[in-house]
Amino acid sequence: MPRLFLSMGAALAAAAMAGLTACSEKQQGPVVVSVIGTPQQLAQPLRDVLSPASKLILESTAQGLVAFDAQGDVLPALAQRWIVQDDGRSYIFRLRRIRWPNGAPIKADDVAFLLKNRIAANLALDITGDLAAIEDVTAMTGEVLEIRLSTPRPYLLQMLAQPQMAITRRDGGTGPYRKEKRPEAWFLRPIVEDDGSEDTPIPPWENRVVRAERASMAIVRFRAGLAALVLGGRYSDLPLLKLADLDNRVVRIDPAQGLFGLAVVASDPFLNDDGVRSAINMAIDRDQLPAAFALGGWAATDRLLTQQLDLPRAPIPPAWADATIDDRRAAARNAIAQWSSANGAVPVLRIALPKGSGSKLLYTLIAADLSRIGVPSRQVDLNADADLRLVDEVAAYDSALWYLGRVGCARKVHCDPVSQERLQEAGLATTTADMQARLAEAEQLTVAHNGYIALGAPVRWSLVARRLTGFAPSARARHPLNQLFRTTN
Known part of the structure; x- marks a missing residue:
């Protein structure tokens, strides 16, 4: 942590030495945006369409x-x-x-x-x-x-x-902006509607300058006044916000809906055991997450679905949902001990998480919970071979089909084959009643299988200058660059 603090301080000093524009110029000039990601994601967005940087440049230039x-x-x-x-x-x-x-x-x-x-x-x-x-x-x-x-x-x-x-x-998209490459950034200019009127000058404040960079540099740039907006923040970089000592009013948390949890992605004698998967799921104390990340209002949950959506009934909770954490851990320890007695030593679980200080914190909490029930673990890179892999996605649309599909057999998650059949039947259903009935069966089987360990809602945060009066929290975690001001542009 001290090294991170020093590097951030050094970066702030470097930014200050570069010189800041006057306040009046910042109010009138293009809005400078930093999105967490890589320059390649801005340059070739279709190669990594799920990254925050790729999504931002696509929705800005190719609606x-x-x-x-x-x-x-x-x-x-x-x-x-x-x-x-x-x-x-x-x-x-x-x-x-x-x-x-x-x-x-x-x-x-x-x-x-x-x-x-x-x-x-x-x-x-x-x-x-x-x-x-x-x-x-x-x-x-x-x-x-x-x-x-x-x-x-x-x-x-x-x-x-x-x-x-x-x-x-190949030559570009449909707007609302046209993009032009600049050194280390992209300049975005609004497209004027083809309404037959004469061209009118575009006010500088309607233009955007977008760059992709790592979270620490984006935070530094914002704090130094060199960017008015930072987008693409996730849980993995949350600890950096505390180090930066920012005004709470500039930190915006989206009420995002979706999945944030661990998917069982290995198939071996240990994880093939129904009692073992249930034990791992019930052993984790979700209530510790919001306090550990200093994120008030973070909706930790043990549910795959937290809303009814298009189910014919309320979502089903895990069988152990009403038990205390102490009772859950006692039952989990017993299940792991029984497996070990019959099969030998408990294997080390590989937990795949993205890079970042937030992931280190998350792993520490989960590893401690697993250790309490006799399950050793180690952290590996997100794309490495693993036993549990983080799922961190905002829901694309409001249907149980999306949630169940993201943690089903087709995504190589440890699953109940019958639940996959019901999910496919729901997708082909020709009536609403038939679709809802199949979804209900698929959800019940998926929850009982414990192939997905829900932790909470996905975390998405932004840093927003006060002059961007049109910025609003979004359940989709999408923030169109042409809607940053209340006045139309």
Whole structure:
């Protein structure tokens, strides 16, 4: 920790030596944004579409038919309006008048072709969700296209608003900004609508300067006044905020919904034992997490789903949910002792977490809980061979299908095969009642299997200068750069 503190202090001094712009200039000039990530993620976002930096540059320069607003609600983007027909199986979109970077007008057949490519790519990567229900995307006229579904999907617009559904091609995307490479950053200029009016000068404050860098440097830049916004913060970098001694008013925590927990990703005699997986799940004390990370309001949980969503009933809790932590640990110790008596020494569990001081803290807490029941462990890199691997994702859309799919057999998580069958049946269901019944069965089996160890809601934080009056907490953890001020831009 002392080394980190000294390096941050040295960086602050270096930033100050570089010189700060005057307050009036910062108020009038482009908004400087630091996103936690790498320059390559900004330069080639489609290669790492789930990173904060890639998502930010995609939603800024290559919007989809719809997008998320500052609160996380769906709003028009490339499509100016739409209608839903045929009991939810047909979505018809009318496009805005906008041009490609080369000046050619964007037509519905262009968008249909590119959207089908994005759907295929996301299905292959299994990252966007239940896109298999989309049967076809066709241009009806030059400015109108239709998306046909095999079964109704009430959350289709949320799926289409994901940054990885961006409409883009080699020479650029559909806005709302055009990007230009600058040394160590990207300059973003708003696209002016093709409304036939004469060009008007763009006020400097409507432009954006975006760079990707590690969390420590982004925090330093913000504290020094060289950036007005830091995006992409996760739990792994939370301890850095305390070291930086920032005003609490500039730290914004998103009310993000999704998954934050450990997935069982190994299949061996130890983890194949139902009693062992249950013991590991019940041994962890979630209540210690918010205090350990000094994050008030963090929703720690032992539930896979914390909301009913499209289930026909409330989510099912683990069988041991009402027991005290002492009783849970006693039962867990007994289960591990029984396995050891029958099989020999308990193996060392490899727990895969991302880099960062927050991960070290999280591992320390989990390792202590596991040690109390007789299970040794060690931390490994997130992508290394592991027994337990962190799942840290914001929900793409509001359905139990998303949650169950993210911790199911298709994602190589230790699972109940019958639950996977029920989940697939839910995806193919042609009626709401049938889908809900299959989802309920899949959720019950998944919870009982203990292949996913829920810890809490995903943590997403930002640093926001007070002048950015349009910034708002978002359940989607998305913060459009063209909505940073309450005035329209």
